Amino acid sequence: MQLAIRRFWSTSCFHLLKRSNIFIFVFFFLLFFFFFFSISNKPLRFNGLSFLVFSLTAQPQQQTSQIQKQVKMQVGHFPSMQVIARVIVDLFYIQNKLTLCLFLVGPKVVYVPPPPPEEESSIFSHYASGINFDKYDDILVDVSGSNPPKAIMTFDEAGLCESLRKNVTKSGYVKPTPVQKHGIPIISAGRDLMACAQTGSGKTAAFLLPILQRLMADGVAASKFSEVQEPEAIIVAPTRELINQIYLEARKFAYGTCVRPVVVYGGINTGYTIREVLKGCNVLCGTPGRLLDIIGRGKVGLSKLRYLVLDEADRMLDMGFEPDMRKLVGSPGMPSKEDRQTLMFSATYPEDIQRMAADFLKVDYIFLAVGVVGGACSDVEQTIIQVDQYSKRDQLLELLRSTGNERTMVFVETKRSADFIATFLCQEKMSTTSIHGDREQREREKALSDFRTGQCPVLVATSVAARGLDIEQVQHVVNFDLPSSIDEYVHRIGRTGRCGNIGRAVSFFNPESDTPLARSLVKVLSGAQQEVPKWLEEIAFSAHGTTGFNPRGKVFASTDTRKGGSFKTDEPPQASAPSPAAAADDEEWE
Template sequence: PSKVRQTRVLCLCCTTGFQERNSIEGPGTQRGGFRGASGGFGQSLSMCVFISTVTYVPPPPPDDEEAIFAHYQTGINFDKYDQSIVEVSGLDPPPAILTFEEANLCQTLNKNIAKAGYSKLTPVQKYSIPIVLAGRDLMACAQTGSGKTAAFLLPIVAHMMRDGVTASCFKEQQEPECIIVAPTRELINQIFLEARKFVYGTCIRPVVIYGGTQTGHSIRQVMQGCNILCATPGRLMDIIGREKIGLHKVKYLVLDEADRMLDMGFGPEMKKLISYPSMPPKDRRQTLMFSATFPGDVQRLAGEFLKTEYLFVVVGHAGGACSDVQQSILQVAQYSKREKLLQILQSIDRERTMVFVDTKKKTDFIAAFLCQEKIPATSIHGDREQRERETALRDFRSGKCPVLVATSVAARGLDIENVQHVINFDLPSTIEEYVHRIGRTGRCGNTGKAISFFDNGSDGHLAQSLVKVLSDAQQEVPVWLEEFSFSVHETGLSVPRGSVLTSVDTRKNYEGRGSTNPGGMRMSYTASAFESWD
């Protein structure tokens, strides 16, 4: 039976009166928009509660070659990645490679790499690809937008093409060779689309499943054949529980944004997955963990997932912000934020901008406020249905709504072309979340700007960490922020205990071994405390 949930949504209705939204979607029902503008908002505000049945079936991904290999150009600072300090710890790491040719990939995969616009390896790819090709377990930490997805997909696809695949649509239970898990629907869909590029023209079939869509649709996609399964934790365990997925043949397990999954409360699901009776034990599978931050407590938990002799790769400033992002911290009181936001958006015209706020309710109200001020905006958060979330992202990518107001659901992993600005209307609770948010701009060597509103009353706990992040990224630190940071330190109200940990390999036996380019930054910050998932 279909799942039914009660969802409170913000309905922004036309001036002619209240416009009730259908509780059951039919073929002609339009979702994800108000006043006929998909993904956007109207003028008046009303609240309603409705019961919705999860019947959403996402549109199929494009099949034409041009759309599959669509990509955006690297920026003028792309070559700066080569200057990044890389540190590798663990026993006997394989040497890094400098070019795709050195990886000795097959001709089909090399063609797909070229079609996808990859011509030069990023540091995380130079070190991670040979490690994965060598069959080693890996924990990799690199800045957002630095090519982590290709770093694990390319060697896995290379292995699968070498070894052959066995999935068949005639089987009652599919047995994928690779399972990739990520915390959010948007991120896992991006990984799936990237996988489609690399397997193009082969018999390898990637499948993506995630919540907010019809369960039957997910099952149908899996049953058509599945070699690489891309999934969010909840939907993955649901489909496994329905015995549509078998785990006996899993050779590769990838946890992307692994720290975030644990922070968001998905630790039990991940432990259940690796302890599933049919899941090969860690000594008979290859496990990879990728993220932009890996604090010590997450590394300790990784001991349950990875082989003892796993390799640890840190690229650049572990947990630090990208220097391609121009960061500005403005002192703005809570009651002045809306006017300041409006002033900034009016000055940058229709440049693509992500605005981050601290609650789901506020995303809709800020987006509605901007629309009333003639600035096209849309929002994305967990209480919007999957159809609405996808429509909002599509409208943002196309430029129809150049402003996207979001909660942390969009802060991790989203790879959207040409995001010129990130505005932290509300600063997050942790410095790591700040780094991830501003990482939505300044990707792949492109430059970007990040503006954050700092309220003395609510953001004081971040002052010292912000000073450090700005300094490490060669950014100007406002005098008032330094003074505030010093005053907070003097009063003993500095960063909470336990929030500063090393982001290097915490295994004492491996500390310093196999290190490449030693002397890089060795400090980071803890993962954020549990924060309810969008």
């Protein structure tokens, strides 16, 4: 860095002064000054190692000399132009070094989230079940595995302690949903579980209630400050927003008990996270990256771990997340799968993911399928509109104007599109916010808060908000860009029509890019008793998709793979892969 600065003053400045061109000199001096001033506003963590790496990675002087020679050939024999060009080359040289240094040391994360609410009314806030809640009783349930426990019909049969029963009542739970009726007794019996149920069907309570009940029944010690915490349960989810939501649910059910849940995820100050964990931790909720980090720092021990829960397990085990999950279960002190209870929940389970998940489960695990596996909720009215790429914005604007101030989530495939569409809608006088992986954690939480409260009734999002988020009164979902995966489509439209409430999902179908999804869309629509457009059936019939075409058949349904599965097709099975947006976002990492 010092060498680069000396070169600047000894060459560029010398030539400028020699030619007495004071105006050019002042111009580039100010340019140089403001360049450093703009960089100095960024909080840095400089240390000796950073400067050592910075020095060792400096480019050879010959490279800059070659650039200068090329510039000289272009500007010819105009001395003033040569001076200007050489100064510009020097500035780019210094900028390159400083950019590398900024990349190595990185900005310091200083954000500390606001404390969660302490008032009982806020902790137990909930929204009422919809008019179709009783239809859950008619959903078919398939339980596979040896000697599965008998299902419960009421929460009284769950054997919950007095504190948990009170908290369930305060939460507004009247009767268990199908996944809770079967999941609670299975977990209470100590069996490993792979559960697949429709979005918004109560999967979180299905694993939290029996875990908390068992911990309290076994007399778990009240958590207290310690330099190394040893939680009894770890819950993993793929996104920060989802894991924070699970934490708030755990905090709600554990209210008034000795069990202390803690949440860890990226984007917030590490010191703050560690301090919260060291205060005491019975149930640790986290994203994979931050869990591995805090375990690697020696702040969390795993010797007492009894429960490992993977929410949105299909995403946790796909090609982008599997290595980290295997690293987590292989961490020092982690009990083997025979010595812990492993639970997996999701709304979709491709067969290859099922086979992969078996590596984490005991041999006699139970497979629970509620409704059509991988199917969409029938409470969501699905509409597919054929539109070309350049007409999507006008179509979206017309659609949103017809819905008024009803809460609407608009899904796009890329982060750039999220900000672009949000800006476009704001220019059209529509209160809109956006959320994606490149936004700071503070901004992501503010966007969700504005959407929840109705301050911004339109939320433009990438896949970060597609999974698990339970937001009250989301009436509409718009797929501005259809995802490449039908599983992702099911998760997206599942943000509405939750707990028996009615919702609406509108998807823009661009034949130039969305044709490979046509067959699966027809199957999803048919399985949810939705109208299938004639033009979509024609495209699906001629398309090369990933599933066989049978518009009146089941929705790419698979059952327990140990039974051979029920999915039959003439095409070879293909590995599940994350959608491009999901793979690109990496939204849970720091």
